[in-house]
Every structure is written in C-alpha cells, then in structure tokens.
Amino acid sequence: xxxxxxxxxxxxxxxxxxxxxxxxxxxxxxxxxxxxxxxxxxxxxxxxxxxxxxxxxxxxxxxxxxxxxxxxxxxxxxxxxxxxxxxxxxxxxxxxxxxxxxxxxxxxxxxxxxxxxxxxxxxxxxxxxxxxxxxxxxxxxxxxxxxxxxxxxxxxxxxxxxxxxxxxxxxxxxxxxxxxxxxxxxxxxxxxxxxxxxxxxxxxxxxxxxxxxxxxxxxxxxxxxxxxxxxxxxxxxxxxxxxxxxxxxxxxxxxxxxxxxxxxxxxxxx
Amino acid sequence: xxxxxxxxxxxxxxxxxxxxxxxxxxxxxxxxxxxxxxxxxxxxxxxxxxxxxxxxxxxxxxxxxxxxxxxxxxxxxxxxxxxxxxxxxxxxxxxxxxxxxxxxxxxxxxxxxxxxxxxxxxxxxxxxxxxxxxxxxxxxxxxxxxxxxxxxxxxxxxxxxxxxxxxxxxxxxxxxxxxxxxxxxxxxxxxxxxxxxxxxxxxxxxxxxxxxxxxxxxxxxxxxxxxxxxxxxxxxxxxxxxxxxxxxxxxxxxxxxxxxxxxxxxxxxxxxxxxxxxxxxxxxxxxxxxxxxxxxxxxxxxxxxxxxxxxxxxxxxxxxxxxxxxxxxxxxxxxxxxxxxxxxxxxxxxxxxxxxxxxxxxxxxxxxxxxxxxxxxxxxxxxxxxxxxxxxxxxxxxxxxxxxxxxxxxxxxxxxxxxxxxxxxxxxxxxxxxxxxxxxxxxxxxxxxxxxxxxxxxxxxxxxxxxxxxxxxxxxxx
Numbered sequence: 001x002x003x004x005x006x007x008x009x010x011x012x013x014x015x016x017x018x019x020x021x022x023x024x025x026x027x028x029x030x031x032x033x034x035x036x037x038x039x040x041x042x043x044x045x046x047x048x049x050x051x052x053x054x055x056x057x058x059x060x061x062x063x064x065x066x067x068x069x070x071x072x073x074x075x076x077x078x079x080x081x082x083x084x085x086x087x088x089x090x091x092x093x094x095x096x097x098x099x100x101x102x103x104x105x106x107x108x109x110x111x112x113x114x115x116x117x118x119x120x121x122x123x124x125x126x127x128x129x130x131x132x133x134x135x136x137x138x139x140x141x142x143x144x145x146x147x148x149x150x151x152x153x154x155x156x157x158x159x160x161x162x163x164x165x166x167x168x169x170x171x172x173x174x175x176x177x178x179x180x181x182x183x184x185x186x187x188x189x190x191x192x193x194x195x196x197x198x199x200x201x202x203x204x205x206x207x208x209x210x211x212x213x214x215x216x217x218x219x220x221x222x223x224x225x226x227x228x229x230x231x232x233x234x235x236x237x238x239x240x241x242x243x244x245x246x247x248x249x250x251x252x253x254x255x256x257x258x259x260x261x262x263x264x265x266x267x268x269x270x
Numbered sequence: 271x272x273x274x275x276x277x278x279x280x281x282x283x284x285x286x287x288x289x290x291x292x293x294x295x296x297x298x299x300x301x302x303x304x305x306x307x308x309x310x311x312x313x314x315x316x317x318x319x320x321x322x323x324x325x326x327x328x329x330x331x332x333x334x335x336x337x338x339x340x341x342x343x344x345x346x347x348x349x350x351x352x353x354x355x356x357x358x359x360x361x362x363x364x365x366x367x368x369x370x371x372x373x374x375x376x377x378x379x380x381x382x383x384x385x386x387x388x389x390x391x392x393x394x395x396x397x398x399x400x401x402x403x404x405x406x407x408x409x410x411x412x413x414x415x416x417x418x419x420x421x422x423x424x425x426x427x428x429x430x431x432x433x434x435x436x437x438x439x440x441x442x443x444x445x446x447x448x449x450x451x452x453x454x455x456x457x458x459x460x461x462x463x464x465x466x467x468x469x470x471x472x473x474x475x476x477x478x479x480x481x482x483x484x485x486x487x488x489x490x491x492x493x494x495x496x497x498x499x500x501x502x503x504x505x506x507x508x509x510x511x512x513x514x515x516x517x518x519x520x521x522x523x524x525x526x527x528x529x530x531x532x533x534x535x536x537x538x539x540x541x542x543x544x545x546x547x548x549x550x551x552x553x554x555x556x557x558x559x560x561x562x563x564x565x566x567x568x569x570x571x572x573x574x575x576x577x578x579x580x581x582x583x584x585x586x587x588x589x590x591x592x593x594x595x596x597x598x599x600x601x602x603x604x605x606x607x608x609x610x611x612x613x614x615x616x617x618x619x620x621x622x623x624x625x626x627x628x629x630x631x632x633x634x635x636x637x638x639x640x641x642x643x644x645x646x647x648x649x650x651x652x653x654x655x656x657x658x659x660x661x662x663x664x665x666x667x668x669x670x671x672x673x674x675x676x677x678x679x680x681x682x683x684x685x686x687x688x689x690x691x692x693x694x695x696x697x698x699x700x701x702x703x704x705x706x707x708x709x710x711x712x713x714x715x716x717x718x719x720x721x722x723x724x725x726x727x728x729x730x731x732x733x734x735x736x737x738x739x740x741x742x743x744x745x746x747x748x
Contacts, residue, residue: 021524021555021566021567022555023555023567023570050526050574052527052570053403054400054556055398055401055403055404056399062567062570064524064526064567095399095402095403096392096402097392099388099389099392099393100392100393100399102389102392103392246555247555247566248555
C-alpha cells in the first residue's frame with residue numbers, strides 16, 4: 001500500500017520564547033515491509049536540524065531555534081510503501097535484545113488488577129502468540145473505542161482502573177504492562193495508520209516478542225495486529241520513550257500545542 | 271565487633287609497645303607527642319575546615335545543620351612497596367572497568383561468551399540504552415574512579431566497591447594534607463611523603479587529554495547541581511584549583527549539537543565537561559524529563575562526538591553492586607590474568623544456594639542493598655539488634671535479588687585520637703584513579719575514612735565516621 005502522510009505540529013506561545021530545543025522522533029526507518037519513498041521534516045522558521053539516534057534504533061532529529069519565537073510549525077510530509085506481514089516486524093534495526101524489553105517503567109508497571117486481567121484473558125494456551133492475541137482482543141472489548149489523543153502522561157494501570165478518556169496510547173501501554181507481567185518482552189510503537197478521518201495525534205500500538213517469530217505488532221485499539229495500513233515510526237519502553245516531539249523552551253508564558261494529521265492511502269500494491 | 275585481633279597498620283598485632291618494625295620512628299612520634307597537643311592540633315584543623323565551608327548535610331536528618339566531617343590528626347601511612355603493589359592492582363581494575371563499559375555498550379563480547387548473565391545487564395536500570403552504541407571521545411569511560419578498599423594485613427587489600435560515576439572525597443585528600451603540613455610540619459621533615467597537591471593538575475590534564483578531536487587548548491568546565499548539593503564545596507574547590515569555570519546547567523546551552531557556555535563576553539564553545547550531576551539529571555530530553563538540573567540537548571552533542579563528558583553517561587552499570595560480584599571474572603576476561611585486588615567474598619542473594627546460606631548466617635554477615643549507597647539499607651549482622659535482623663530476613667525473603675551479603679572482615683585499624691588517648695580504630699580507603707587518553711594514573715594518596723566509635727565498622731561520614739590524611743611514603747620505613 002502506498003501511504004501519504006502530512007503531519008503538522010504547531011506550538012503557539014503566549015509570550016515570545018528565547019530558545020527552543022526539541023527532540024523529534026518523526027522519521028520512519030525502512031524495514032522489509034516498509035519502504036520510505038520520500039520524507040521531509042520542515043520547520044517554518046530559522047532553525048537548525050541535526051539527525052541523530054537514541055540507542056533504541058529510532059531516527060531522531062534535534063531542532064535548535066533561537067528567539068524571539070511566538071510560534072513554531074513542524075511539518076512532516078512523506079510517502080511510504082508498505083506490504084502486509086500479519087503484524088510481524090521484519091528487517092528492522094534492533095540494537096537491543098528482546099530481554100531488554102522485559103524492563104518495567106513507571107508508566108508500564110502492571111497493577112494487580114491489570115495483571116489479573118492480562119493473565120485471565122491470555123488464558124493457558126501453550127502458544128504465546130495465541131495468548132497475546134487473546135489478551136489483545138480482550139483489551140479491545142474492554143475499551144472498544146479509543147481515539148488517538150495527545151499523550152496525557154497517564155500510567156497504564158491508572159488508565160486501566162479509572163477508564164475515562166482512554167486513548168490508543170493508554171491501551172498500548174496496558175498491553176505492554178500486561179505482556180511484561182506475563183514475562184513476554186513488549187514495547188511501545190508509534191506511527192501512522194491510513195484512515196479516512198483527519199486526526200489530532202499519531203497512532204500508538206504495541207509490539208511483543210514471540211519466540212520463533214520475532215517482534216509482532218498488537219493493536220488493542222482494533223483488537224488485531226497492524227496490517228499494511230500502518231507506518232511504523234518509533235519504538236520505546238513506553239509512550240514517553242517514543243514521543244514524536246518533546247523539548248524544552250526558555251521563556252515565560254503558556255504553550256498551546258495543535259496537531260493536524262492526514263494519512264491517506266494512495267492505492268494498492270504496485 | 272571489637273578491634274581485638276585486627277591488624278593495626280602502625281602497631282601491628284602487638285599494640286603501642288611493639289609497633290611494626292617499619293614504623294618505629296612514626297610510632298615514637300605518636301608516643302612522644304603529648305595527647306593534649308595532638309588534641310589542640312586536631313581542633314585547629316577542624317576549625318579551619320569549618321571556616322572553609324567543607325561541610326556536608328546528612329540525608330534524612332531534617333534539623334541537622336551543615337556539619338564538618340571529624341578529622342583525626344594521626345595519619346594513615348603506606349610504605350612505598352605496599353603502595354606500588356596496591357597501585358598495580360588499582361590500574362588493572364580501572365583498565366578492566368573501562369574495557370567492560372566499552373564492551374557492554376558496544377560489541378558485548380562478555381555477554382556472548384556467557385561470563386555475566388545477560389538479565390543482570392539488560393534488566394538493570396543502570397544499563398542506559400540511551401548511550402548504547404555511543405563511543406565517548408578517545409574511548410575513555412571511567413575517567414575518575416574512586417575504588418573503596420579495606421585491608422586486613424600488610425598486603426591484604428580487598429575492593430569493597432567501585433565508584434565509576436561521580437566519586438567524591440578528593441577535596442578531603444587535599445585539605446587534610448594542607449592541614450597536616452601546617453599542624454605537623456615535623457612529620458614532613460622526618461619522612462618523605464609523596465605530595466598530593468598535583469592532583470588538580472593531573473585532573474586537568476586528564477580532561478584535556480580526552481577533548482574531542484584532539485583540540486590542544488580545549489575549554490574545560492566543572493558542572494555542579496548547585497550550592498545545595500552536599501559536595502558543592504568540592505565542586506567549587508576543584509574548578510578553582512584547576513582554573514576552569516564552575517557552571518550550573520543554566521549556564522550551558524546546546525545549539526546545533528555543540529555545547530556553549532554563556533559568559534558576559536558572549537558564547538564560548540565547551541569541549542570537556544566534568545559533571546558532578548547524575549545521569550538522571552543530565553539531559554531532560556533523554557533522561558528524567560522533570561529534571562531542572564540538566565542541559566537539554568547535551569546528550570545529542572555527546573552522541574555527535576562534540577563534547578567529552580566525565581565520567582561517561584551510562585557508567586553506573588560498572589559500579590552496580592550486582593555487577594561487583596562479577597568483577598573478578600570481568601578483570602580476568604579483559605586483562606587475561608587474575609585480579610591482583612580481590613573482591614570481598616560476596617553472596618548473590620538472587621542465587622537460591624547463596625540466599626539459604628545468608629539467611630542461616632545473618633548475625634555474622636553484612637547485607638547490602640544492590641542499589642543502595644552511603645551505608646543506607648545495610649545490615650551489619652554482628653552489631654544489629656534481633657529486630658533489625660528479623661526485618662532484614664523478611665526483606666531478603668521478599669526480594670532476594672535486591673541484596674548481596676558479605677562476611678564481616680577484621681578491618682585494619684590505625685591509631686586514632688580518642689577521648690582516653692590513642693586507640694585503634696577501623697579504617698577504609700578510597701584512592702582516586704584517573705584515566706585519560708594517555709593512560710591510567712593513581713593519585714599518591716586518597717581518602718581514609720575512620721570509624722570513630724570503638725569497635726564500629728561503619729566509616730560513612732553520615733554515620734559517625736571521620737577522615738585522616740593518607741601518607742604515601744617514598745621509602746619503605748617510617
């Protein structure tokens with residue numbers, strides 16, 4: 001599938017900022033089933049962009065801008081060619097072994113309730129893949145309608161227990177917390193999903209490592225594995241570790257963040 | 271535990287009347303100098319330290335004013351031969367620590383060859399994926415190491431722990447020496463003591479040697495978390511004595527992957543940073559986002575090879591207590607020979623057999639938290655109450671992987687000025703080892719900590735410990 005992405009992030013400040021340093025994870029990598037045809041990260045003002053990495057295999061762009069800055073527009077435009085792989089991630093750069101992704105983080109510790117839910121819904125099948133699919137489907141049944149919302153910084157356990165405004169980010173973190181609780185290495189994935197409607201945040205899902213298969217994507221927002229309509233951009237131990245944008249500013253006042261995102265399919269396989 | 275039976279470094283096993291033969295002269299000085307006179311000199315030194323502001327705050331003691339660490343006037347003395355042998359062991363250990371860090375964030379040969387269980391690395395918060403694959407300028411990781419040692423006999427040293435992150439205490443080595451020269455000049459006349467005052471120069475040369483791109487005139491700075499930090503005196507002291515700027519995070523900015531220092535005269539490019547803040551607080555974009563102490567973008571500058579950071583981010587994996595127990599294997603793996611400086615025997619409570627042994631022998635053992643420091647979260651079996659032992663037993667059973675245990679060693683003693691005159695008191699030792707692009711150097715001295723309470727083995731300054739000057743002699747007798 002040929003997918004076109006236009007992802008604009010706009011910061012507006014109530015008072016001019018003296019400096020901004022941002023760390024952007026906005027550039028996808030090629031894998032066996034994902035080819036980046038074109039990709040451009042642009043900024044609407046004089047700024048210095050530097051490409052770097054983060055140790056997890058993600059492509060990172062550092063953005064440095066000098067003030068006075070009243071607004072900042074970061075625009076990503078690109079095209080990616082994908083093929084169907086039943087959610088299996090093939091040919092990605094993997095600097096860290098699966099074992100690393102058993103590590104907990106403050107945002108992905110499973111509370112007793114979340115752990116029990118994961119263990120009960122995963123069942124007792126010998127096949128890890130089967131158990132993970134069952135857990136993924138159960139999460140989807142419990143949270144059937146999860147929009148892509150900006151990261152509110154919530155922990156997996158709190159989102160699970162309080163319900164409320166649960167996003168794709170939250171259910172992905174719940175899956176990760178539950179899977180690690182079941183001693184399956186799991187990580188957070190962030191990217192895009194070709195859909196009709198415009199949206200206000202990138203999509204999020206999870207990946208778990210299954211012996212013999214490698215890393216497999218699980219999307220609790222759909223209860224299924226990612227298909228060829230997904231573009232995988234960044235991974236991390238949790239939502240914070242894969243954040244698309246994040247930074248520090250020097251200056252007073254409030255910040256307003258708006259995201260405008262269009263992900264369009266341009267046609268089938270060629 | 272009483273000092274009886276312990277090796278006294280000056281008196282040997284025989285007490286004041288039959289000192290070790292090599293220490294006859296020093297022993298005479300001790301016997302002939304009036305205790306009241308020693309007391310007076312000691313008080314004078316402490317008054318000077320108070321005036322200089324060499325103070326520290328005790329964590330968890332909210333009403334404590336800043337205190338000075340008590341100073342003991344009787345020096346601890348190493349003979350030239352003892353020191354030479356000790357130094358060889360220190361160099362070997364620090365070379366292995368550097369090789370280990372280079373490997374663990376690079377090829378990971380030591381894991382592939384099964385020397386260390388991989389989960390001990392990958393599930394350890396001290397393993398920082400954020401620096402995985404990054405090689406620091408000139409391949410030096412642990413530029414400034416403080417290796418904590420204990421001694422049980424003339425040449426019997428054991429490593430208690432390695433400090434490869436931001437070891438402190440070197441200002442005591444320098445200030446204690448300055449006080450001793452002023453208060454006991456006769457010792458420096460009668461004995462040939464290796465000078466330590468070249469340490470700031472050694473440190474500056476080490477910093478300059480790792481400047482990116484081999485810049486011959488690099489700009490070096492000391493980065494401090496600020497004046498509320500318990501070691502702030504040392505940060506300012508070192509910057510001052512090296513003649514480099516002492517900066518806080520707000521003084522540094524990163525632009526285009528380059529670190530700049532903001533000065534009245536404009537921006538100055540920074541090449542080498544001796545940071546005295548923890549990894550967690552180094553860069554809010556990479557580590558803790560809530561940190562106000564860090565410099566946003568500094569890790570990108572480091573990754574790009576534009577700045578050297580001393581010690582390298584990610585070093586915590588080398589001095590982690592869980593890794594410590596593998597140090598003999600680590601030294602053997604990288605040096606090809608046996609460790610000249612042995613570890614204290616260590617039971618890893620994560621291993622069931624070790625845990626059973628530890629639970630059966632708690633009253634004789636020292637139990638430590640793998641991730642604790644400063645003597646907190648520690649059980650000293652022989653001096654613990656039954657309630658304390660019971661509490662540790664429960665904690666061990668609940669989370670065995672968080673603990674290691676060691677035997678209580680008969681730590682060496684050094685004569686120390688007590689209320690009733692000179693008496694043996696247990697000591698430990700932290701020598702400082704510097705690694706630059708041009709090799710490894712051991713500063714000829716260090717920080718001797720002394721447990722001032724009779725029989726006590728806890729030398730931590732927060733728990734009743736003091737310090738002594740540490741003489742390294744250029745001869746084999748005093």
